[in-house]
Amino acid sequence: MTLAAVLVAAGSGTRLGRPMPKALVPLGGETILARAARALVCGCDARELSVLVVTAPPEHVAPFTDLVEALHLGVPTVVVAGRATRQGSVAAALEALEPFPAVDLVLVHDAARPGVPPEVVDRVVRALRAGHGAVVPAVAVVDTVKRVGAGDGDAEPVLETVPRLSLRAVQTPQGFDRALLERAHAAAARHAHDEAVAASDDAGLVEMLDEQVWVVAGDERSAKITTPRDLTVAELLLGREDR
Ligand SMILES: Nc1ccn([C@@H]2O[C@H](COP(=O)(O)OP(=O)(O)OP(=O)(O)O)[C@@H](O)[C@H]2O)c(=O)n1
Ligand SMILES: C[C@](O)(CO)[C@H](O)COP(=O)(O)O
Helix, strand or coil, rough: CCEEEEEEEECCCCCCCCCHHHCEEEEEEEHHHHHHHHHHHHHHHHHEEEEEEEEECCHHHHHHHHHHCCCCCCCCCCEECCCCCHHHHHHHHHHHHCCCCCCCCEEECCCCCCCCCCHHHHHHHHHHHHHCCEEEEEECCCCCCCCEEECCCCCCEEEEECCCCEEEEECEEEEEEEEHHHHHHHHHHHHHCCHHHHHHHHHHHHHHHCCEEEEEECCCCCCCCHHHHHEEEEEEHHHHHHH
C-alpha cells in the first residue's frame, strides 16, 4: 500500500488576524507550516510516504515551495495553489496526485494543527492499513452541548440538550482510501452548482456517499490554531515542552 499526504495550508487566517497567511505565522521560532509539515511527515515515518502535497495561497506558491524544500523532509514534495475553500484546496491537491498512480492511501492534514503528535498520525495510518477506508482522529466533547433556535436579539432558545457521550470533536490528519476520497470530492463537485454540497471536513463528504467513517483516538495537542488565543496557547505549550 502506498501512502501520500496532503497538507492544506492555503488559508488566509482571517480569524487569526495577522498580515500574512496563517501558515507563515511564527510559532516557537519557526513557521506554523514548518512545524505542521515536519509533524505530519515524522508521524508517517518518511520511509512510508511516497509524496507530500502542500496547498499554498495562489500568490505564495514560490515562498511556500522554498520553505518546504528547506526543511529537507526526505519525501518528494509538490506545492500547488489552493482554492477559495478548504474543500477546494483538497480537490486541487488530489489533482496534483494524478502523476502518482501507485498511491492508494491519502492523509489530509490541516497546517493549522502543527502540534499533532506522531502517535495520532500512526493510529490513523494503522487503521487505514487495516482496511478502514476513511479514518478520523477525534477527542471526546467535554462541555454540555445544546441545540438552539433563532434568537430574539438578546438570547437564543434551547431546543434540546444533545447527549454528549457519543459525540466526538474531529481533528486531522484524516486518512482515506484514495479512490473513496476522490469519489467523495467528485460527487461534491458535481453537485456544487445545483445544491449546497459542502462539508467542513473530508470525512463529511465520504459520509454523504453513505460510506462508513471510523474514529481513532485524537489528542488535545492537535488542537487547531484558529484565533489569537489559540496561537498564544500553542506558544505556551511549546515553551513548557522545551523546559
Ligand atoms: N481555502 C482554503 C482554506 C483553508 N485551507 C486550510 O485548511 C486548514 C483549516 O482551515 P482554517 O483553520 O479555517 O484556516 P483559514 O481558512 O486560514 O482560517 P480563517 O477561516 O480564519 O481565514 C488550514 O490549514 C488552512 O490553511 C486551505 O488550504 N484552503
Ligand atoms: C477539518 C477540520 O479541522 C476538522 O475539525 C475542521 O473541520 C476545519 O474547519 P475550518 O473551519 O476549515 O477551520
